Every structure is written in structure tokens, then in C-alpha cells.
Amino acid sequence: MTNTPSKDHRISDKEALRIAEQTDVSPQQAKDLAKEHGKAKGEQEARKTKDEG
Template sequence: MATKQGKKDNRLSDKEALHIAETTDVSPGQAKELAKKHGKDKAKEEAKNFKAEG
């Protein structure tokens, strides 16, 4: 079965999600959702903005 070319894997590992949760004010689950929506590279930045807005 062929894989999609150019598609980035934006999933966070549990360890990565926990790190974002510890350094921001979101839960690990929210961190994973933000990574899916905005990309793995921007997840931490979006997590900081997520609670600042909410």
C-alpha cells in the first residue's frame, strides 16, 4: 500500500504532549489536538495562546 508523499505526521507522543502540558496551561489531550490542527512545530506556541484567549 502506498503512503501519501509530503504528508507530515503531526501526532505528538505522550511524552511530547506531557511536556507541552507541563510548560503551558493545557492538558496533554488538548496539546495533541492542537498539534493535529496546527502542526507539531506550532503546538507549543498555540498552547500558550489557547489559554491566554480562553
């Protein structure tokens, strides 16, 4: 068997709060973005929201 990367993109409450404090998204929005785009890309999307706002 080969190891495949996990598709679990959930982030912790603490990490969601950190992203929310650095951007203009709520902790729940940060979690949703990470779930939809992956952890790193979700954080980039949150920063885009801050730049657009």
C-alpha cells in the first residue's frame, strides 16, 4: 500500500482564532475556508478578504 496524503483540512479553534485576528474573517469563516481550500490556501483566501475589504 502507498501512503496518500490526508484530505482532512480541518483546523483547530486556536488556529482559526489566530487567522481571524490577523484578517477580517470570523473564526468560523477561517475554518470554512480551510475546509474548502486546504489549510495554507484557506489562510491565503482569508488574507485576500482582508485586502479587498
